[in-house]
Amino acid sequence: MSQPAAAQGYDLVLTGGRVLDERNGIDAVTDVAISGGKIAAVGASLAAAGRVVEDVGGAIVAPGLIDIHTHVYHKATSLSVDPGFIARRSALTTMVDAGSAGAGNFDGFRDYVMQHSPYRIFAFLNVSFPGIFGFDKGVSLGEARLREMLPVDRCVAKIEANRDRIVGVKVRIGGPVTGDLGLGALEAALEAANAVDLPLMTHIGTAPPSYADVVSMLRPGDILTHCFRPEPNSALGADRRIMKEVRAARERGVLFDIAHGMGAFGYETTEQALSEGFQPDLISSDVHVIAVEGPGYDLLHTMSKLLNCGLSLPDVVGMSANRPALAMRHPELGHLGVGAPADITVLRQVDSDYVFEDVVGTTRQGSTLLQPVAVYLDGRAMEVSRRPFEEPFVLSGHASHDHR
Numbered sequence: 001m002s003q004p005a006a007a008q009g010y011d012l013v014l015t016g017g018r019v020l021d022e023r024n025g026i027d028a029v030t031d032v033a034i035s036g037g038k039i040a041a042v043g044a045s046l047a048a049a050g051r052v053v054e055d056v057g058g059a060i061v062a063p064g065l066i067d068i069h070t071h072v073y074h075k076a077t078s079l080s081v082d083p084g085f086i087a088r089r090s091a092l093t094t095m096v097d098a099g100s101a102g103a104g105n106f107d108g109f110r111d112y113v114m115q116h117s118p119y120r121i122f123a124f125l126n127v128s129f130p131g132i133f134g135f136d137k138g139v140s141l142g143e144a145r146l147r148e149m150l151p152v153d154r155c156v157a158k159i160e161a162n163r164d165r166i167v168g169v170k171v172r173i174g175g176p177v178t179g180d181l182g183l184g185a186l187e188a189a190l191e192a193a194n195a196v197d198l199p200l201m202t203h204i205g206t207a208p209p210s211y212a213d214v215v216s217m218l219r220p221g222d223i224l225t226h227c228f229r230p231e232p233n234s235a236l237g238a239d240r241r242i243m244k245e246v247r248a249a250r251e252r253g254v255l256f257d258i259a260h261g262m263g264a265f266g267y268e269t270t271e272q273a274l275s276e277g278f279q280p281d282l283i284s285s286d287v288h289v290i291a292v293e294g295p296g297y298d299l300l301h302t303m304s305k306l307l308n309c310g311l312s313l314p315d316v317v318g319m320s321a322n323r324p325a326l327a328m329r330h331p332e333l334g335h336l337g338v339g340a341p342a343d344i345t346v347l348r349q350v351d352s353d354y355v356f357e358d359v360v361g362t363t364r365q366g367s368t369l370l371q372p373v374a375v376y377l378d379g380r381a382m383e384v385s386r387r388p389f390e391e392p393f394v395l396s397g398h399a400s401h402d403h404r
């Protein structure tokens with residue numbers, strides 16, 4: 001598929017893994033070569049030209065995973081978690097923060113978290129000036145209840161000054177978050193997103209406003225996050241089928257994002273949607289200070305959950321790498337094309353009798369789990385870890401993850 005290396009060879013070759021690269025249409029057992037922090041070649045028999053060769057036979061070689069809904073403004077916002085911790089546990093190379101920060105405190109996020117992290121961290125900027133300021137165990141204060149909390153001009157100015165890190169606007173809509181302001185908060189967020197010509201990520205909570213009203217206002221490329229939330233205010237209508245407004249939004253190009261979190265993944269909704277052929281566009285964790293303790297945990301666990309719901313492995317990986325990269329308009333990420341940054345996640349799919357749980361306590365017997373094996377960020381090996389309950393699934397006998 002590509003040219004051999006220069007005389008000195010490749011820096012690193014991952015050999016014998018199942019390469020899943022949705023963007024480039026690859027699902028094959030083959031080799032991936034890295035040089036100078038970039039993908040240098042993908043194809044058969046590259047190992048002989050590698051100065052370092054890692055045998056990843058039996059493993060999955062994917063583009064670096066992207067969690068497009070996280071909360072990682074760590075220590076400055078009460079809901080956020082340590083980005084390094086979740087990156088290690090979920091084998092991520094890229095995290096997108098979903099509105100933890102607003103225009104009033106984004107500069108701290110940039111200077112104190114993003115600049116100090118080896119990982120790629122982007123953000124949807126909350127249209128609310130303080131961002132999500134009052135969220136913790138037992139604390140839930142709405143950041144979009146008053147129009148005065150949503151100064152559109154300040155949101156726009158902050159985005160214009162930080163387009164290298166900000167990929168869109170975020171708003172949380174529903175129940176106590178928006179209170180009496182309701183769809184007025186969504187109107188403000190759309191005004192900001194239109195002004196900067198970037199996607200809007202909209203959280204859907206309890207009604208009012210209704211799921212149908214919210215999704216009907218979204219534009220092509222906007223993201224409805226928490227798409228398969230349980231009742232009340234799910235994607236299902238009174239007839240328990242996907243609502244016509246939801247299908248119309250998809251036809252328009254609105255993207256549907258899982259964002260598991262602590263309240264937003266229900267088996268009843270998910271299984272009904274999948275039975276009607278309505279798959280999510282994006283898989284994300286909505287990892288925060290509560291969700292990180294389960295049942296959502298993080299991106300990799302959420303991917304495992306969707307895999308056990310019957311989505312194919314190539315789709316699950318595509319929804320967690322290629323498609324989020326395109327949704328956030330960073331097409332340089334999320335694929336393994338020659339010349340792309342060498343962001344690579346190596347996973348192993350293991351048999352498991354793990355019992356999964358949704359956010360309302362419904363359980364499902366699982367049969368398989370995805371586990372991290374290795375992560376490369378710009379070609380550099382990063383640390384990975386596992387969840388405590390996965391200790392029985394040690395990668396015994398697999399000699400490829402020796403990074404010296």
Ligand SMILES: [Zn+2]
Nearest residue numbers: 069071098286
């Ligand atoms: Zn969130």
